[in-house]
Amino acid sequence: xxxxxxxxxxxxxxxxxxxxxxxxxxxxxxxxxxxxxxxxxxxxxxxxxxxxxxxxxxxxxxxxxxxxxxxxxxxxxxxxxxxxxxxxxxxxxxxxxxxxxxxxxxxxxxxxxxxxxxxxxxxxxxxxxxxxxxxxxxxxxxxxxxxxxxxxxxxxxxxxxxxxxxxxxxxxxxxxxxxxxxxxxxxxxxxxxxxxxxxxxxxxxxxxxxxxxxxxxxxxxxxxxxxxxxxxxxxxxxxxxxxxxxxxxxxxxxxxxxxxxxxxxxxxxxxxxxxxxxxxxxxxxxxxxxxxxxxxxxxxxxxxxxxxxxxxxxxxxxxxxxxxxxxxxxxxxxxxxxxxxxxxxxxxxxxxxxxxxxxxxxxxxxxxxxxxxxxxxxxxxxxxxxxxxxxxxxxxxxxxxxxxxxxxxxxxxxxxxxxxxxxxxxxxxxxxxxxxxxxxxxxxxxxxxxxxxxxxxxxxxxxxxxxxxxxxxxxxxxxxxxxxxxxxxxxxxxxxxxxxxxxxxxxxxxxxxxxxxxxxxxxxxxxxxxxxx
Amino acid sequence: xxxxxxxxxxxxxxxxxxxxxxxxxxxxxxxxxxxxxxxxxxxxxxxxxxxxxxxxxxxxxxxxxxxxxxxxxxxxxxxxxxxxxxxxxxxxxxxxxxxxxxxxxxxxxxxxxxxxxxxxxxxxxxxxxxxxxxxxxxxxxxxxxxxxxxxxxxxxxxxxxxxxxxxxxxxxxxxxxxxxxxxxxxxxxxxxxxxxxxxxxxxxxxxxxxx
Ligand SMILES: [Cu+2]
Numbered sequence: 224x225x226x227x228x229x230x231x232x233x234x235x236x237x238x239x240x241x242x243x244x245x246x247x248x249x250x251x252x253x254x255x256x257x258x259x260x261x262x263x264x265x266x267x268x269x270x271x272x273x274x275x276x277x278x279x280x281x282x283x284x285x286x287x288x289x290x291x292x293x294x295x296x297x298x299x300x301x302x303x304x305x306x307x308x309x310x311x312x313x314x315x316x317x318x319x320x321x322x323x324x325x326x327x328x329x330x331x332x333x334x335x336x337x338x339x340x341x342x343x344x345x346x347x348x349x350x351x352x353x354x355x356x357x358x359x360x361x362x363x364x365x366x367x368x369x370x371x372x373x374x375x376x377x378x379x380x381x382x383x384x385x386x387x388x389x390x391x392x393x394x395x396x397x398x399x400x401x402x403x404x405x406x407x408x409x410x411x412x413x414x415x416x417x418x419x420x421x422x423x424x425x426x427x428x429x430x431x432x433x434x435x436x437x438x439x440x441x442x443x444x445x446x447x448x449x450x451x452x453x454x455x456x457x458x459x460x461x462x463x464x465x466x467x468x469x470x471x472x473x474x475x476x477x478x479x480x481x482x483x484x485x486x487x488x489x490x491x492x493x494x495x496x497x498x499x500x501x502x503x504x505x506x507x508x509x510x511x512x513x514x515x516x517x518x519x520x521x522x523x524x525x526x527x528x529x530x531x532x533x534x535x536x537x538x539x540x541x542x543x544x545x546x547x548x549x550x551x552x553x554x555x556x557x558x559x560x561x562x563x564x565x566x567x568x569x570x571x572x573x574x575x576x577x578x579x580x581x582x583x584x585x586x587x588x589x590x591x592x593x594x595x596x597x598x599x600x601x602x603x604x605x606x607x608x609x610x611x612x613x614x615x616x617x618x619x620x621x622x623x624x625x626x627x628x629x630x631x632x633x634x635x636x637x638x639x640x641x642x643x644x645x646x647x648x649x650x651x652x653x654x655x656x657x658x659x660x661x662x663x664x665x666x667x668x669x670x671x672x673x674x675x676x677x678x679x680x681x682x683x684x685x686x687x688x689x690x691x692x693x694x695x696x697x698x699x700x701x702x703x704x705x706x707x708x709x710x711x712x713x714x715x716x717x718x719x720x721x722x723x724x725x726x727x728x729x730x731x732x733x734x735x736x737x738x739x740x741x742x743x744x745x746x747x748x749x750x751x752x753x754x755x756x
Numbered sequence: 757x758x759x760x761x762x763x764x765x766x767x768x769x770x771x772x773x774x775x776x777x778x779x780x781x782x783x784x785x786x787x788x789x790x791x792x793x794x795x796x797x798x799x800x801x802x803x804x805x806x807x808x809x810x811x812x813x814x815x816x817x818x819x820x821x822x823x824x825x826x827x828x829x830x831x832x833x834x835x836x837x838x839x840x841x842x843x844x845x846x847x848x849x850x851x852x853x854x855x856x857x858x859x860x861x862x863x864x865x866x867x868x869x870x871x872x873x874x875x876x877x878x879x880x881x882x883x884x885x886x887x888x889x890x891x892x893x894x895x896x897x898x899x900x901x902x903x904x905x906x907x908x909x910x911x912x913x914x915x916x917x918x919x920x921x922x923x924x925x926x927x928x929x930x931x932x933x934x935x936x937x938x939x940x941x942x943x944x945x946x947x948x949x950x951x952x953x954x955x956x957x958x959x960x961x962x963x964x965x966x967x
Binding site for chain 2: 326327328330331332334391395396398399402403404429430431432433434436437438440441444448449450451452454457458459460463466467735
């Protein structure tokens, strides 16, 4: 043991690869997740570049239609199951959540480590399948196509099942930690909104993920032993697969966006140096989103032959889920109002989120409207919409959160100028890429084809150039963060002057997080009452 | 508290640790219900689609064996509950006996299930494309057996996991790990076992007693 263990940071404590691989420290596990998640982001990003490369002009340019189908499918699978879903909860949440409740660790540290290994197994399977040629079903794996074609569909199905397990274990750990491990003085309405977001996310992880699990099991049996329940030629029902799939995958978009909203609440308040406006409204709206999200899955199936009445109900409920999202946006705006806003890198991402998520959310209403959806279904409008939500929303918030907690995690400051340049380029590159897709889609360009009619050329050229700009932006962001590890300034305890508990311990924190259990004297947003040192 | 030697470093006391473990198990059980929920929904859809076939096909199941198995599982739920009570009272030996009884009953369940499966495999009453039997009137009788084997198969898999967990806590108990102060693993394994039993209580009428 070290002579003075109480001030040794978790990074200095117990070094060596073996100690990392067997650690139960939530901070190290969070970093281990982060490395793999960013690696997956890179792979998914390269696949996206390949997709945009083919689409830079109509016709077959660089590779075959068949290869194109595999690329866009694997782009979706990698980005959704390996990157976005675990990104904020498993990497940042794991690191920050116990610190925010003042605990020494999550409730079940060994289970936490187990979830990482489960994730690794899922990741290896998915990448193995990718090297094996990948699949061309689209990330939705619709039957009966997916149960009949050649290729490693079963392997990917199994990977999705396993990755779901990892996600469930993370959610379970977070629910119990938030319920049982809060320090005295941290009440439900006195905890950072990040925790409300994580809690609502965990509810969905717990209740929705088992359904994709069983769906993948059924798909596996469908392929391996021909049980036929999704096969119309055997008296089965392919639409049942769609119901199962979307019963998970719609709530799953909230597994992806709620953590982003959770980060944004922290960013907006911290960098406005102002008490968050409408704490309870933001908190409750997270839970409302989690609950309503289970009742809207049919909006993915307006054109799949479900009953007209069902479609109307799903459409109505889809509008309903927009309300709590809008409540959040208005509360964030109200927080900004008359705040003393400082535009540091994390805040630039926070503001980008507000702008991009609002566009993503509003265009979702177009798609939730029955008659309009019949026109827009399976066009690039849908692609643009969900990239505005998932990328403009979640990924931007994730990168913002990463910059925000980076000093606490690694103990070094990144270069602020390059950080800002990166943030602005991400914003520009993103809009450059996806804004033209709204127009192309609205004019009828269908998604998932390697080619398109001449009239769509201008939008696709813009989109592809935007994608390359976005790629360059992320290279800058990545280099900036890596350089900070090499020659970054040492980070202080609380570089952003936040009142949240994770900034009260040393940077980087000790293994046990706090030398003594902190005494709670103020709330996380009491900028009106407390002067931050 | 005298029981502090079993409290992990990140909990403030034994009570917090026990409460956390129990909540964790309850949350996990929720996921199990949703997992089975998927197959139950498939059951509901196809029973509505093919009501006559479901009625005809269910007659191929052996109600006697199903009833015996239901009784076996209900008794096993009782024995595991008694086991938990014994360890709460600090009686390790009695607890071990009840845990052993639960494991034996679980194995009896699987043996009976094995005979049921063997009979169906022999007759060709199998899922999907393996279905070769032709004594059941109605459309697509193989769908019934797809659902039957999925539900009972996934359930049997959970019985196997239950047996492993019960064996693990029994061995730990024999080594003297548990006492009236610390028995959380016994308790949460018991919770899991009750759920596995409960799911069978739903499976049995849905499959064997279609009226
Ligand atoms: Cu949806």
